[in-house]
Amino acid sequence: AQTVTQSQPEMSVQEAETVTLSCTYDTSESDYYLFWYKQPPSRQMILVIRQEAYKQQNATENRFSVNFQKAAKSFSLKISDSQLGDAAMYFCAYRSPLGGANSKLTFGKGITLSVRP
Amino acid sequence: GAVVSQHPSRVICKSGTSVKIECRSLDFQATTMFWYRQFPKKSLMLMATSNEGSKATYEQGVEKDKFLINHASLTLSTLTVTSAHPEDSSFYICSAFHGAGNTIYFGEGSWLTVV
Secondary structure (H helix, E strand, C coil): CEEEEECCCCCCCCCCCCEEECEEECCCCCCEEEEEECCCCCCCCCCEEEECCCCCCCCCCCCCEEEEECCCCCEEEECCCCHHHEEEEEEEEEECCCHHHCCCCEEEEEEEEEEEE | CCEEEEECCEEEEECCEEEEEEECCCCCCCCCEEEECCCCCCCEEEEEEEECCCCCCCCCCCCCEEEEEEEECEEEEEECCCCCCCHHHHEEEEEEEECCCCCEEECCCEEEEEE
């Protein structure tokens, strides 16, 4: 079974600074998808970024980028130029590239990010 | 883009009654949907996989007679909490698999309070 580990329960960053959220995972599969989701106080799950394991290039979405280290099974999220609106709970997640019932997401425990003005 | 709608967003029910939560894919057909439960400041816990036209697959430890899941159409899955108790109070959130995009979309979630 796949597992996702987020060992830091909380982090804090100064506005406009950069912060990195850590995530490790365990799987015996060679192909898979990894995600970072943001969950603000509204509880809506917002997809931040997605990485396909077969792609060597790290995914980037504006101020958000990942450091995907497949051999080390590490998938960290870097938030640059942090904004107050980035304050939320962030979840790292794993899923199979297969569809249907195989598409279920496995989540880490999450990390609460606060942004200091 | 693809949207998943969940209803109601908040519901209060009396202990011992049943309450139904709907998860609807608005512009795509979803043969597979997922139901999660989330406690405050905790992660999403998968309760069951909802399969259109067949029985749901429940995760270990989830009572299938208490959390009834019905996926009778390609756009709607429902979660019914039967004989609700205060300990069932929680945030419930669904997601749907969009086959064309090989993507998961989440509903807005539902707050259940049992009094």
